[in-house]
Amino acid sequence: MTVIAADEVAQQKAGGPGHDIPPQKAIEGRTPLQLAWARLKKDRVSIACLIVIIVLVLVAIFANQLTSLIGHPPNEQYRDKGLAPNGLPVGPGGFFLLGGDDVGRDILSRIIHGTRVSLLVGVVATALAVLIGVSVGTMAGYFGGRVDTVLSRTMDVFLSFPFLLFAISLVSVFSPSVRISIFVIAFFTWANVGRIVRGQVLSIREKEYVEAARSLGAGDFRIMVVDVLPNLVAPILVYSTLLIPTAIVFEATLSFLGLGVPIPTPTWGNMISESQGTYLQAPGFLIFPSLALFITTLAFNLLGDGLRDALDPRAARVLARK
Amino acid sequence: MGRFIVRRALFGVVVLAIISFAVFILFFVVAPGDKAANFCGKGCTPERLAQINKLYHLDQSWISQYWLYVKRLVLHGDLGYSFNNQQPVRAIIFDRAPATASLALGAAVVWLSLGIPIGILAATKPRSLRDRAATTFALAGLSIPTFVLGLLFLYLFFYQLTIHGAAFFPGNGYVPLTQNPWEWMKHLILPWFTLAVVSAASYSRITRGSLLEVLGEDYIRTARAKGLSERRVIYRHGLRSALTPVVTLLGIDVGTLLGGAIVTEAVFGLGGIGQTAVTAVVNGDLPIIFGTVLFAAFFIVVANILVDIAYALLDARVRLA
Secondary structure, X not given: OHHHHHHHHHHHHHOOOOOOOOOOOOOOOXXXXXXXXXXXXXOHHHHHHHHHXXXXXXXXXXXXXXXXXXXXXXXXXXXXXXXXXXXXXXXXXXXXXXXXXXXXXXXXXXXXXXXXXXXXXXXXXXXXXXXXXXXXXXXXXXXXXXXXXXXXXXXXXXXXXXXXXXXXXXXXXXXXXXXXXXXXXXXXXXXXXXXXXXHHHHHHOOOHHHHHHHHOOOOHHHHHHHHHHHHHHHXXXXXXXXXXXXXXXXXXHHHHOOOOOOOXXXXXXXXXXXXXXXXXXXXXXXXXXXXXXXXXXXXXXXXXXXXXXXXXXXXXXXXXXX | OHHHHHHHHHHHHHHHHHHHHHHHHHHHHHOOOOHHHHHHOOXXXXXXXXXXXXXXXXXXXXXXXXXXXXXXHHHHXXXXXOXXXXXXXXXXXXHHHHHHHHHHHHHHHHHXXXXXXXXXXXXXXXXXHHHHHHHHHHHHHHXXXXXXXXXXXXXXXXXXXXXXXXXXXXXXXXXXXXXXXXXXXXXXXXXXXXXXXXXXXXHHHHXXXXXXXXXXXXXXXXXXXXXXXXXXXXXXXXXXXXXXXXHHHHHHHHHHHHOOOHHXXXXXXXXXXXXXXXXXXXXXXXXXXHHHHHHHHHXXXXXXXXXXXXXXXXXXXXXXX
């Protein structure tokens, strides 16, 4: 009886009398990530940053094609046309679109090629740091006890290193290269990731579904991968996005100090470092690579912020409460 | 509390031992080459080589050199002698430390007085125009590398002022406070602001975030319901607990900077600990590298302990065990 009544109400609500109800749109289940993406799409700043980042990636991939379009290879020195008569770099707008550097190379071509090193180091170092950090942090938080003590103390030691100084020492011993830059950056950032992940796992492992999985006989490894890790996707995604610009700046700093990617490879840090002798007279030499660096890090930072808001709607609620 | 401090201090000593050990392994085991021969240079005579080996104990195994190093440090507070000019490392560090300390502490004052008010302004009117402006400032500051900002400052405030006949800021160098306070300040203003603008960004962000969270708490509603003025609610009740994360960050940042603000020192040629360390790394001056790494790590370890203590004093909910 009640069942029929409920059925009738449903039919009336659907607007169709009798049995020929128009087929309703099925209710779609949306995963948290889909919901987050829907929220992110509404945020114009984040989308703009995403576009900037995609453009940067394309520039990095097609760097060779772009520079051959310009006609000035990044390491070609145009000593006659690319330098002012007094030996200073030429300004923007003349022979070179963005001006030349102190030995007559095209700044634009070099910036385009510099995108490669920056993005490569930023992304790979972050991926490496996240991989180590998540593994160690998850184990520390999940197992607790003595394992946690050992792993947490290890992370504490890594966080106590005067990292830039030690990084410089490491680079000087192994002689500078892209690979060693990536390794050094990952080496000194994974502990930050590990600490955050550990804190999250500490609360996740007390959840009922972890207990349920365990009572069904799931092993530790399976629980960590299947039950714990998916809950870490949001914070890891946000943190990685914010870690990439840090790694890019770290690489540029190493290059600036002369211990990054060896010259004449064009990197933004190398260019800024090379500009030091003449930038007071030719500010473009400093400003354009700095701008490239600034736009890249800003785009990643803004996107990270947008991602945080999209993945964690709680943050918006705190604001609404006021 | 006492037990906590002792335990943390002991762990700090262990951390310093591990770090110094790591540096020794890096330079004695991993790094290629005969240290004494490198140091002696091209026109090296066997007598001089023997002399160097005797003086610096470079002919012994690295583990016994480490043991010797630790023993000298603990018993005499001695950090050895520089390869380059044979000066005691301790004297070099003490000589360079005031420049670094002036830079770090002065910059901290500037970034706190920039960052915290901006954070408060943003948090008290979330989503307003001034919040947007504050957030933009914070993100821009976070995205600009220290060396870029430093070079930009040099271009604008040193070079442009100088060529327009209004020279005020010197381009580089450091003048001790005891020698001439006015010159000391003039030499440090640009470095202070370089470091401060970059850091103020994260301070304003953290102040904003944490104050927003605190202002949503029940006791703030109670304070408002009692009829307290908004000023009092924010500054007396809100800010006190909102500043706890700021104190944490401040401790770590100042601790790290006291061990050498490498980039800022390099841009402005301040000749502090950081610059000394970088020069030593480039020249392979091992005793100075060991000394400066240990010096920097010491400040980081002490800062961490102080931060934990401050945390307990500021936040009644935290108990140290």
